[in-house]
Amino acid sequence: MTADRSYVTKNREQLERLRALVDKLSDQELAKPMEAGWTVAAVLAHLAFWDYRIVTLLDQWNASGTPPSSIDERHVDWINDAGKPLCLALPPRVAARTAVEAALTEAQLEANAKAGNPISVLRAEHRHEHLDEIERKLKASAR
Numbered sequence: 001m002t003a004d005r006s007y008v009t010k011n012r013e014q015l016e017r018l019r020a021l022v023d024k025l026s027d028q029e030l031a032k033p034m035e036a037g038w039t040v041a042a043v044l045a046h047l048a049f050w051d052y053r054i055v056t057l058l059d060q061w062n063a064s065g066t067p068p069s070s071i072d073e074r075h076v077d078w079i080n081d082a083g084k085p086l087c088l089a090l091p092p093r094v095a096a097r098t099a100v101e102a103a104l105t106e107a108q109l110e111a112n113a114k115a116g117n118p119i120s121v122l123r124a125e126h127r128h129e130h131l132d133e134i135e136r137k138l139k140a141s142a143r
Contacts, residue, residue, distance in 0.1 A: 008109060010124035015103050018047070018127055021134065022096040030092035034137055041092035042084065043130050044099035049083050050126060051102035057119055058108045067118040 022044065030041040038046070061067050087095065104121055112119050 007122040014124040014127035017131055019100050021131060022100050027092055029138055030096055032141055040134050041095035042087040043134060045087035045090050045095035047127060047130055048098040048102040051123055054121055055104060058112060
């Protein structure tokens with residue numbers, strides 16, 4: 001039986017969307033305020049943080065040979081809040097570039113798939129959610 005790898009296409013589509021947005025955003029647009037005290041750049045850094053979390057889990061697993069346990073969903077809000085000052089402190093262009101560079105490699109995806117996908121590597125939904133928010137904000141502020 002073939003493993004479901006539809007997430008690869010979804011991830012790739014949203015990564016290309018992210019890359020295109022980052023490439024076209026001006027420094028002024030990256031500094032635009034978002035909801036709850038975030039900026040466009042900080043939201044992009046937030047995406048990078050969560051992608052790097054998966055990369056780190058996969059790297060630790062590769063080094064130890066033991067799949068890491070996934071994070072309890074109850075921790076997400078305080079983790080986001082704790083990381084927010086760091087996301088806001090990054091220069092906007094660095095935050096934007098980091099969001100693109102944090103994407104998983106094909107080798108990491110393959111290793112996860114071979115082990116039965118113990119780590120959720122579907123990043124497309126999270127990217128999609130925040131890219132929609134950014135695009136709505138930029139469209140509203142352009143009026």
